[in-house]
Amino acid sequence: MEGSPSPRSVALVVPHGPPSPSPRPLRLGVLASGQGSNFEALVQASRHGALHAEVVGLVVNTPHCKALARAERLNVGATVMDHRRYTSREALDHALVDHFRALQVDVLIMAGWMRIVSPVLCQAYDQRLVNIHPSLLPAFRGLNAMERALAAGVCITGCTAHLVVPEVDAGPILIQAAVPTYPDDTVATLAPRIHAQEHRILPVAVAMAGRHLFERP
Numbered sequence: 716m717e718g719s720p721s722p723r724s725v726a727l728v729v730p731h732g733p734p735s736p737s738p739r740p741l742r743l744g745v746l747a748s749g750q751g752s753n754f755e756a757l758v759q760a761s762r763h764g765a766l767h768a769e770v771v772g773l774v775v776n777t778p779h780c781k782a783l784a785r786a787e788r789l790n791v792g793a794t795v796m797d798h799r800r801y802t803s804r805e806a807l808d809h810a811l812v813d814h815f816r817a818l819q820v821d822v823l824i825m826a827g828w829m830r831i832v833s834p835v836l837c838q839a840y841d842q843r844l845v846n847i848h849p850s851l852l853p854a855f856r857g858l859n860a861m862e863r864a865l866a867a868g869v870c871i872t873g874c875t876a877h878l879v880v881p882e883v884d885a886g887p888i889l890i891q892a893a894v895p896t897y898p899d900d901t902v903a904t905l906a907p908r909i910h911a912q913e914h915r916i917l918p919v920a921v922a923m924a925g926r927h928l929f930e931r932p
């Protein structure tokens with residue numbers, strides 16, 4: 716019917732709306748490993764007024780990933796930090812902290828960052844490190860979340876934006892979107908529905924994390 720959403724686009728987002736905007740634009744740093752669609756969603760939300768923020772830098776760990784090409788098109792400074800060039804997880808995270816501190820980043824976002832982070836990064840960006848994950852946490856933590864949700868036969872899955880702690884996908888939840896699955900779903904059909912909701916909730920989560928910054932005593 717004209718004007719009604721297609722049943723395949725139905726989603727429930729909780730909480731609904733963004734918090735009041737921060738007193739000044741948040742300076743955002745983004746970490747990505749692949750397509751970078753969530754990175755682009757943050758840039759667009761910042762540029763179109765949905766998020767009081769500016770994306771000041773992208774770091775990717777995989778040379779030639781699509782996120783890099785997006786950064787070039789969107790005119791956002793991007794740096795490759797190939798994890799294979801660092802002696803340990805902590806060494807990479809120290810380099811990330813140095814990089815984003817130099818850019819005076821307020822909130823750092825793991826937008827498809829397919830690396831486990833160490834306490835080095837979690838502590839440096841305590842309450843200011845946000846991850847987006849393609850399941851309704853705490854269900855399906857870790858890799859291949861969509862595959863595992865479909866294999867488990869869940870009727871509802873979704874995505875979660877949460878603060879990052881050293882335990883993988885276990886930090887405090889900021890916002891979630893619930894997305895239905897359908898009997899004929901595959902990862903290829905489910906992924907676009909989940910991505911559309913990720914792009915919707917991630918800017919809200921960033922605004923929520925930004926509020927922590929200004930509400931601290």
Ligand code: GAR
Pocket residue numbers: 747748749750751752753754826827828829847848849857858859860874910913
């Ligand atoms: C997103 O679906 C995100 O939830 C997922 O990677 C995708 C990145 O897409 N992250 C994880 O699975 C982390 N455990 P994008 O590169 O197009 O933003």
